């Protein structure tokens with residue numbers, strides 16, 4: 616039976632790309648029964664009914680999977696944050712980073728709408744940029760309006776499967792349109808976003824761009840650390856995981872333990888105070904999470 620990759624999921628149909636053609640498939644009933652949902656990015660075995668329609672019979676083992684946005688087998692996540700409208704939030708960025716790190720996906724940070732910042736605001740932002748670079752993250756400053764940073768982003772996309780992730784209205788679709796105007800992805804003004812609480816992009820779809828595949832996704836605002844345990848959290852903060860072997864106690868969660876290298880690094884201003892505060896907040900959220908059975 617032929618194989619292909621799901622590039623779009625919409626209204627119960629899965630669009631499977633096999634070489635040059637796209638077959639519109641339904642999932643087999645057995646998936647629903649076993650609560651397996653085929654995801655965009657899945658490599659699947661399908662049975663063709665004719666040259667346009669078919670059934671998904673089997674899903675290959677996934678390298679990774681995200682719940683929000685729902686996608687599998689991505690090489691990297693491009694985390695999109697606007698610097699204004701909505702304003703930049705380092706705690707939201709850290710939330711996304713933790714979830715991406717926990718899934719072993721390489722994150723790239725892209726800050727959008729740089730054209731909306733005054734020079735003073737730009738200087739404030741550069742403080743954050745330096746911090747995140749120091750932690751080892753790639754961070755790109757961009758504007759879809761003035762085309763700033765667009766060229767810089769292109770080499771990251773080549774030959775990879777990337778997912779764009781970020782809140783609604785930060786400019787994900789606009790960014791893809793800036794890379795390739797032929798895409799003409801729908802975008803919409805922020806006030807309509809807030810007013811109706813709706814996303815302009817309604818589904819996940821992999822798009823062929825710059826010799827890679829990129830998933831535009833609907834934005835989302837709530838993110839939870841569903842699968843993360845207390846003792847795993849600091850491994851999602853690279854500047855902490857680098858130093859945790861220097862803590863006196865093995866399995867130190869950098870909270871109340873004596874001779875903790877992380878708390879020392881925060882005191883010495885080597886680790887930014889806000890990163891440690893976010894760490895503590897996330898730790899508490901994980902502790903407060905309702906037990907699952």
Ligand SMILES: Nc1nc2c(ncn2[C@@H]2O[C@H](COP(=O)(O)OP(=O)(O)OP(=O)(O)O)[C@@H](O)[C@H]2O)c(=O)[nH]1
Pocket residue numbers: 727728729730731757758759760761781782783784785786787788789790801802803804805808813814815816817832833834835
């Ligand atoms: N000034 C400025 N506005 C931008 C920029 N990028 C996007 N916008 C505006 O921001 C609004 C939202 O952009 P979208 O591209 O629809 O945002 P999105 O992230 O795709 O939103 P969802 O699909 O709902 O998740 C639109 O009004 C865009 O014109 C930018 O670089 N500069």
Ligand SMILES: [Mg+2]
Pocket residue numbers: 787788789801802815816831832833834
């Ligand atoms: Mg969009």
Ligand SMILES: [Zn+2]
Pocket residue numbers: 859862863867868869870872874875876877878
């Ligand atoms: Zn410690």
